[in-house]
Amino acid sequence: MKLINDDLTVIPRDSMLHKVLFYLSIPMVLVALYLAFIYTPIEAKMGVVQKIFYFHVASAWVAFFAFFVVAVFSIMYLIKRKRIYDVIAGVSAEIGVVYTAIVLTTGPIWGRSAWNAWWSWEPRLTTTLILFFMYIAYIMIRHMDVAWEKRARFASVFGIISFINVPIVFMSIRWWNSTLHPVVLGEGGANESGGGLEPSMLFALIFTVFMMTVLYFVLLQKGMYIERLKIQADRLKEKFQEKLAS
């Protein structure tokens, strides 16, 4: 069985792709900040607080995307058994949890002024919170005290199982007819959807989503790099111990 990917035995270097993404992300973050805070007009009803919405939506999207990546690489790991797939799934889950945490903190800040309550047990909020707990559990599996092959297998299995809940979360506002959470982007139907958004706001939103996605890939690359260094350090330690023993 080919459990060890040979690619991982060499000390990794920062790839070209990572450098390009990294230097691309710096101006993009600045432009996104400019677009969100200066370029777009202040929303009439909600005022300045509405600005948080660009980052809130973008983080939510990236979180879902990160969890999707976890599921895809979990399945790929179970089929191919390459360690790199497990590393990608693990790093992606960690980033997803961070972004979900951003969603869950910016949401209440916005909600305090819009709904006059920090939190409401509305389907989408509830399901997002559940999603957050699910992937924290996933990370806990990754810290189980067993051999990495076993841990990777359990994590993959759990990653697939928990991804089933992501569509439930996504569909929740449609199934349970929520009134509190506006359906902003197009697919929501006729009532309060896409058309209500100012063109400049829509542009800022799309740009922020794009920026966050680039940021996700930068973090993913960085996380993979760190994981590979960790694996390499473990290998060297093992080798050293063998040397001492002999």
Next chain:
Amino acid sequence: MNNLFKAAFIIAGKDLYSEWKTKQVVTTMLIFSGLVIVTFSFAFDPSNNAVRAIIPGLIWVITIFSAILGLNRSFLSETKNDNLYGMIVSPTDPSSIYLGKVIANFVFVLIVQLISIPVLFLLFDFRFLGNLPMFLVVILLGTFGFISVGTFLAGLTANSKSSEMLLPILLFPIVSPLIIAAVQATRILLVDFEQLASAISWMQLMGAYNLVFFVLCLILFEYVLEV
């Protein structure tokens, strides 16, 4: 296919027989659920009419927390004498090990519910006026979904040293859609009967959830057991 069920029934039979001999798990679960009921009857005055509203939640609290006790045991008891390893090398499909364990755990929890739910109704002086067959279907659907995911994750956590701590943390988020649906359907069937249509849609959600997760667990269990 026939083999799958045969092996599953043998494993379930073995678990049930050893339980019949020792009466360890079900007794613990029953005592635990009794204690929960007593604690709740002190916390919420049973003579108060508003307490009727918490009965549906109580049913599921009892089920979940007593089921966790049994689930923790179901694979840990097999790690003694390397029984689990024996099961893996035996010429059976891993799915039938899973199926057998699900059947055994399901029976344990049903026994506990059969005793604790009437006791709950008695102690809280609750008159059952609703639709009994539908109530039973909700109980069966909810318990089955919970047990099928729970058994799967119990198999997964059995390898960890801190499995008793890990299992609830993994299990509760995954089953929360099911539990929400179960509590809502039970509430409608017990307290407000007018919204029967929405109870049915909650039951459909439970049915779909059970189907998806049961099939997925059956397929993926192979990877959990691999040495």
